[in-house]
Amino acid sequence: MTPTPTSSLFALSNRTILVTGGVRGLGLSIAVSLLESGADVVVFDLISPDHPDSVSDWTAAQATAAAHHAKLSWISLDVTDADAVASAVDAAFSSARPTHPVKGLFNSAGIQFLKPATEIAPSMWRKVVDINLTGSFLMSAAFARSFTGQGGSVVLVASMSGRVANKGLDCAAYNASKAGVVQLARNLAMEWGDKIRVNTLSPGYIRTALTDALLQQEPEYEKTWLDGSLLGRLSTVDEFRGPAIFLLSDASSFMTGADLVVDGGHTAV
Template sequence: MNRVFPLPKLYRQSILRPLPRISLVTARRFATKGSDHPTEDKPRSPTEGKAVAEHAKLDEGAKSGVSEEVLAPLQNIPTPELFSLKNRTIIVTGAGRGLGLTLAHGFIESGAHVRAIDILSKPTEPYWSTASSLATSKGLTLEYHNLDITSETSTSKTFSKLFSSAPSNAPIRGLYISAGINHFLPAEEFSAEQFRRVIDINLTGTFISAQAFAKEWFKKYGDKGEILKAGEGASVVFTGSMSGHIANAGLMCAPYGASKAGVNQLVRNLAMEWSKKGIRVNSLSPGYIQTTLNNAVLAEHPEYTDLWVSQSLLGRLSTADEFRGPATFLLSDASSFMTGADIISDGGHTAT
């Protein structure tokens, strides 16, 4: 007996839908025997570099009636230059020492003017002077601003001053947030005050800084939600941590892990709210970095060195300079289509 089975709705829609319109160029190609359609290509060497869908690219232009230039605003910029931070000023929090100061130095190397912010009354020497000399030698400016990023009022005032005083040929277009603290204690011994302090600096301070940046940006460029082209707008980068993704075996720092997981989620929320208003928001999550502070922890607990190294797929800890690449990538036009994302740079620690 023949039984009629009703087709699932989606399938019915797909077979009953009229065939898509094929542009003239495509039609002619399909009609020509021995055409250069990729399915008819002979096997190609992997190094040949021939685009598989070159014909499709041409057809796109023909169909939409716009030039390739409009479709790809960055296409005429050579790849290495996409990573440049020239003609822009970057604010870096936590830039008085450690990762923040190393990155500030790296951003100057990439051509940015830098505005360093830290709660320390003075930045750490000799690193600051080295960065300062580099800036001068490149005709760039590096300024230090003493600020506690947990203070809404002071942060708002400082960011307002920074936006209005930035060089006219290098407006503020980026914020890198490195300010953060850790506190080691067994979870059952943390007081609420100690717990709140970590959250206050790492998570609330990150939010306050990003919000102060966004308010100044919207004040200057509007917040009407005009979609910007690739290479336009600003980039805000948070420092997460692999500790926001995993509990570091053997380390007792519950509020730190919670704060960094919060930072990773904050990225997604702010990206959802601000990306169409011109601000991309992403984070960089490092693994263990050999900073002065971590070296002090390792001196106190030599057993951690072996543990941390054994957990790294690269078999070593990182140094702060290794994060110049991913941080510069996220601030630059090289990451023009990235927002709401996290780059985990942890030597493979969280992969296993």
């Protein structure tokens, strides 16, 4: 093998990366980092970039794309709709610049809700599993069908909650779905061998607008969360940029079927 210069290991130039759930939050933070690393990015989300809560961040992301001579686009998509997923992914592959073929997928679309297991309506259970787990499967399978080269990388966002029960939080549906995402990735990695690497990224608690709103309603949660963190704080969305770039780039070329846990040490003890 010809060694890749260390300075180029994390570069994502001359490729396109697909990102689900990328109009805001973690997905948008990763999309911006991909643009900064030289990739074109296609974002899939039901939320429009024109949404009042998203428009300013999306405008900033477009400015980042322009500054790095990259391309940022958005496709409206329900990740639980198999036909729509197949069409959207095919369109993304077809519209990619010849100099930037699609080589990666970062799947961060997901939902969470808190409810005791005895009170979860079957419809709500199915919705969580459909978006978090089935959506991950449909996007990954569509990517694999369209990808014809070598060296592809799929990153599915799981969670530390796929490994442990969250003390004080009633979220059985979410945790079960994320455990399923981890196992799904292992199986896809086995099936696709050296053609497409498949790994999961498992974040810990992330401070976002949604978690801030929850903590305002249930302030005792913050103490519980912080007690479980070896770093003594929650993460920010920016702290997952490095791990995501690592998994999508050649820096992780010998890594597949693995779960990268980035949780501030929550699951270490």
